[in-house]
Amino acid sequence: TVQMSATIGDHDLGIKVKKALDLMEKGRRVMMVVEHRGKAKVDDRRKEVGNKIMDLVKDKCTVPSPPAMDGRTWSVILQAKTKV
Numbered sequence: 001t002v003q004m005s006a007t008i009g010d011h012d013l014g015i016k017v018k019k020a021l022d023l024m025e026k027g028r029r030v031m032m033v034v035e036h037r038g039k040a041k042v043d044d045r046r047k048e049v050g051n052k053i054m055d056l057v058k059d060k061c062t063v064p065s066p067p068a069m070d071g072r073t074w075s076v077i078l079q080a081k082t083k084v
Contacts, residue, residue, distance in 0.1 A: 003033045006045045006074075013049065017056045024061055024080040036072040046074040 002020045004013065020030040034049045050067055057078060067076040 001031045001033060003035060004049070006034050006036050006049055008034075008049060010052075013052060014056070017053060020078065021057065021060060024078065027080070029064075029077055029079045031075055031077050034074040050074045050076065 002016050002023075004016050008016070016032075020032060023030050032050075032053055034046045034053075036046055046069070053076070054063075054067070061078045061080055064077055064079060067074060
């Protein structure tokens with residue numbers, strides 16, 4: 001599981017995505033979680049960060065199930081593309 005806040009910066013997001021890709025290269029499935037902390041309304045920000053994640057990894061992995069929003073979290077499970 002790679003967790004991050006909804007207010008994460010672009011550089012930090014890139015580092016988290018790189019960490020997830022490294023884990024997938026080792027054959028693991030990775031859950032990316034964007035959490036909402038505090039009372040601020042950040043629903044749009046969670047989706048925005050989630051969409052950035054999907055754009056960064058779309059060529060390198062597959063998504064076995066669609067992203068889910070549950071309470072204060074946005075999450076998606078990613079796995080490496082199988083090579084034929």
